[in-house]
Amino acid sequence: QKEVEQNSGPLSVPEGAIASLNCTYSDRGSQSFFWYRQYSGKSPELIMFIYSNGDKEDGRFTAQLNKASQYVSLLIRDSQPSDSATYLCAVTHNNQAGTALIFGKGTTLSVSS
Amino acid sequence: GAGVSQSPSNKVTEKGKDVELRCDPISGHTALYWYRQSLGQGLEFLIYFQGNSAPDKSGLPSDRFSAERTGGSVSTLTIQRTQQEDSAVYLCASSPPPAGYYGYTFGSGTRLTVV
Numbered sequence: 078q079k080e081v082e083q084n085s086g087p088l089s090v091p092e093g094a095i096a097s098l099n100c101t102y103s104d105r106g107s108q109s110f111f112w113y114r115q116y117s118g119k120s121p122e123l124i125m126f127i128y129s130n131g132d133k134e135d136g137r138f139t140a141q142l143n144k145a146s147q148y149v150s151l152l153i154r155d156s157q158p159s160d161s162a163t164y165l166c167a168v169t170h171n172n173q174a175g176t177a178l179i180f181g182k183g184t185t186l187s188v189s190s
Numbered sequence: 191g192a193g194v195s196q197s198p199s200n201k202v203t204e205k206g207k208d209v210e211l212r213c214d215p216i217s218g219h220t221a222l223y224w225y226r227q228s229l230g231q232g233l234e235f236l237i238y239f240q241g242n243s244a245p246d247k248s249g250l251p252s253d254r255f256s257a258e259r260t261g262g263s264v265s266t267l268t269i270q271r272t273q274q275e276d277s278a279v280y281l282c283a284s285s286p287p288p289a290g291y292y293g294y295t296f297g298s299g300t301r302l303t304v305v
């Protein structure tokens with residue numbers, strides 16, 4: 078069973094701080110890695126993806142990937158109350174039928190003003 | 191369309207009835223996926239369709255669940271003889287080729303309540 082593990086939280090940070098979200102995965106064949114944000118009562122929306130080891134920055138968000146350690150992280154700089162949501166880590170899984178994403182259960186982030 | 195469209199947005203049904211949930215993916219997206227999310231839980235994979243290949247049905251929880259995709263576009267998820275444990279938000283997503291490489295775009299979901 079291929080798994081994606083995340084700390085469920087809640088992770089609480091003050092406004093302006095850095096939020097660090099972590100994820101580990103079991104499938105060494107995974108090639109693409111994603112972070113989705115899900116507000117309560119809404120569907121997930123893609124905020125970052127990363128394919129290569131190292132860091133990828135997009136505005137206040139930085140995704141980090143370490144394939145040797147099977148570890149993905151998301152850093153949110155200058156956290157805002159509007160960042161309060163559940164963050165889902167997802168990795169690709171290939172089988173005979175094709176490619177699908179396996180999701181973690183998500184980490185709830187709360188940013189206090 | 192501009193996004194993934196799901197209908198209905200909400201469905202309340204009596205236990206034992208059959209329901210059909212519809213998903214219209216983004217034009218040009220060859221892969222289509224169904225997930226469900228129970229209250230406070232993560233995303234549970236159900237089934238996916240990729241082009242003209244046989245679908246991956248490995249996530250369907252029982253033989254009461256089935257899905258089809260007509261003409262490589264619209265998909266219908268059918269739940270027969272609904273049970274209370276089927277209550278959840280059913281999410282559809284689609285992906286351009288190569289499937290999954292760029293992630294998915296999700297629809298707004300169908301909230302199913304079985305009473």
